[in-house]
Amino acid sequence: MLKIGRRNLLKTSLGVSGGLVAxxxxxxxxxxxxxxxxxxxxxxxxxxxxLQCGKLGKYEISRLIxxxxxxxxxxxxxxxxxxxxxxxxxxxxxxILETWTLAEQNGINxxxxxxxxxxxxxxxxxKRERGGKLQxxxxxxxxxxxxxxxxxxxxxxxAIGMYLHGGVSDSLVKKGKVDDIGRxxxxxxxxGLVAGIGxxxxxxxxxxxxxxxxPDFYMVTVNRVKYYSSExxxxxxxxxxxxxxxxxxxxxxxxxxxxxxxxxxxxxxxxDFIAVGMFDWQVRDDAAHVQEMLxxxxxxxxxxx
Numbered sequence: 001m002l003k004i005g006r007r008n009l010l011k012t013s014l015g016v017s018g019g020l021v022a023x024x025x026x027x028x029x030x031x032x033x034x035x036x037x038x039x040x041x042x043x044x045x046x047x048x049x050x051l052q053c054g055k056l057g058k059y060e061i062s063r064l065i066x067x068x069x070x071x072x073x074x075x076x077x078x079x080x081x082x083x084x085x086x087x088x089x090x091x092x093x094x095x096i097l098e099t100w101t102l103a104e105q106n107g108i109n110x111x112x113x114x115x116x117x118x119x120x121x122x123x124x125x126x127k128r129e130r131g132g133k134l135q136x137x138x139x140x141x142x143x144x145x146x147x148x149x150x151x152x153x154x155x156x157x158x159a160i161g162m163y164l165h166g167g168v169s170d171s172l173v174k175k176g177k178v179d180d181i182g183r184x185x186x187x188x189x190x191x192g193l194v195a196g197i198g199x200x201x202x203x204x205x206x207x208x209x210x211x212x213x214x215p216d217f218y219m220v221t222v223n224r225v226k227y228y229s230s231e232x233x234x235x236x237x238x239x240x241x242x243x244x245x246x247x248x249x250x251x252x253x254x255x256x257x258x259x260x261x262x263x264x265x266x267x268x269x270x271x272d273f274i275a276v277g278m279f280d281w282q283v284r285d286d287a288a289h290v291q292e293m294l295x296x297x298x299x300x301x302x303x304x305x
Contacts, residue, residue, distance in 0.1 A: 048287040051107025052294045054272050054305045056245050057194040057216050059135060059160055061110045064263075064290040065247065066103045067277040068113025068139070071096055071122075075254075090279075096122050097130055099280040104134060106287040112247070112275045114139040115154040115162065124157065137247075138162040139198070140184070148187025155191050162188045163196030163219045166204075166249075173204045178211045185215050196247070202230035202238060209242065217245040219275070222266050227253035236269035236302075245305035249275040260289050267293070270302030 053060045069075065073088035091099075100111065113119045115138040126132035138154035140147045140162055151162045164184045172180050181197060188195035198219035199205045205220055220239065221229035228250050229235065239246055248271030252262040259282075266274050278286055 045284055045288075048106040048284060048291050050295075051287055051291050053109070054245070056137075056161065056247075056273070056305065059110075059194065061135070061273055062108045063267075063273055063294060064108055064287055065110045065112050065137070065273055065275040066100070066108050066134075066283070067249065067275045068111060068119065070277040070279065071099070072114060072116075072118065093122065093125070095280065097126050097132075099278070099283065100126050100132055100134055101130055102280055102283040103278075103287075104132065106284050107291070108283070108287060109133070110135040110137060112137045112139065112249075114141045114165075115150050115157075115159065116141045116144055120153075120157045127158070135160050137194070137196075140165045140168065140188075142168055146187070147184040148191065151188040151191035151193055151195075155193055159193060161194030161196060161216070162191075163198045163215075163217070164188075166198030166200045166219060166221070169197055169199050169208075170201050170204050173201070173207045178207050178213070181208060182211065182213045185213060189216070198249075200228045200250075202235050205238065205242075215244060217247060218242065219247045219249055221250040222248045222269050222271060223251050223253040223257055223262060224265050225253035225256045227256055229253075232265070232269055239270045240302050245272045246270060246302075247273045247275055251276065259286055260293070263289055264293055264298065267298045268300050270300055272305035 052063045054063060055061070070087050071091050073084045073091070075083045075087045103111070111134045113136065123136060126134070136159045138159040138161065140150050142165060144150045144153070147164055154162050164181060169181055172178065185195045185197060194216045196217040196219055197208055197213065197215045200221050205218060220235060222232055222235050223229050224232055226232070248266040251266040251271070251274050252259065263274060276286060
């Protein structure tokens with residue numbers, strides 16, 4: 001009987017499918033790769049050391065920030081109706097604390113999450129029970145009241161900064177109410193927090209610049225697939241003239257881009273930091289991608305914050 005080892009089986013499987021792969025979507029290619037090669041499943045890897053940091057106000061912030069959308073059950077998933085419920089069930093209390101612990105172990109020192117009772121409860125629990133020291137940049141939560149009041153609650157629960165929710169900023173600009181964004185920034189700053197403006201649309205950032213608003217940082221989307229993001233070349237060109245720190249988000253286009261490619265693209269376009277939602281099993285590898293690419297150097301025109 002012919003014996004085929006695992007390595008030969010892998011080569012044979014890939015060879016047979018090679019002619020077919022070009023005709024299927026990226027999603028199906030990734031799925032087939034997982035089905036064929038499971039060699040990395042369950043492997044314990046050494047934590048990442050030396051993850052690079054930059055300055056946001058007076059704070060040292062890791063270049064990779066762990067986002068909070070998945071933990072809040074807010075998953076961008078197209079028309080998949082079950083996705084948010086799936087995230088909510090997966091990220092129970094123990095899983096949330098485990099994921100944040102892994103982040104700290106791999107050099108991530110900051111998280112970016114909305115300011116609401118669910119997040120506050122778990123963030124306090126993380127500090128109290130795990131001795132967690134993750135810095136928290138809060139996203140304003142529209143249903144929690146005015147940004148200035150939300151900022152006070154964030155401050156009282158350990159946040160170092162807050163930014164106005166990108167969807168809110170986009171909407172205010174469309175309505176011609178840019179001054180409301182400026183008032184929100186000042187309200188956040190008066191609460192004692194580093195104050196930022198979020199935006200999905202380049203038009204929002206442009207309007208804020210033209211109105212001479214003075215945030216401490218910007219949160220602007222940037223990805224190659226233009227998912228909730230403007231043309232990346234235009235975003236990069238505009239941000240070259242912006243002297244404030246820039247946190248890039250949706251850099252993977254909600255899973256439509258691979259981490260190495262999406263991370264590199266965001267940094268090349270000028271992002272100083274990237275906020276990325278991560279599952280526990282992604283944290284270590286995402287940190288490794290960032291640490292390695294920054295150590296080798298990134299070709300970019302914009303000065304680092």
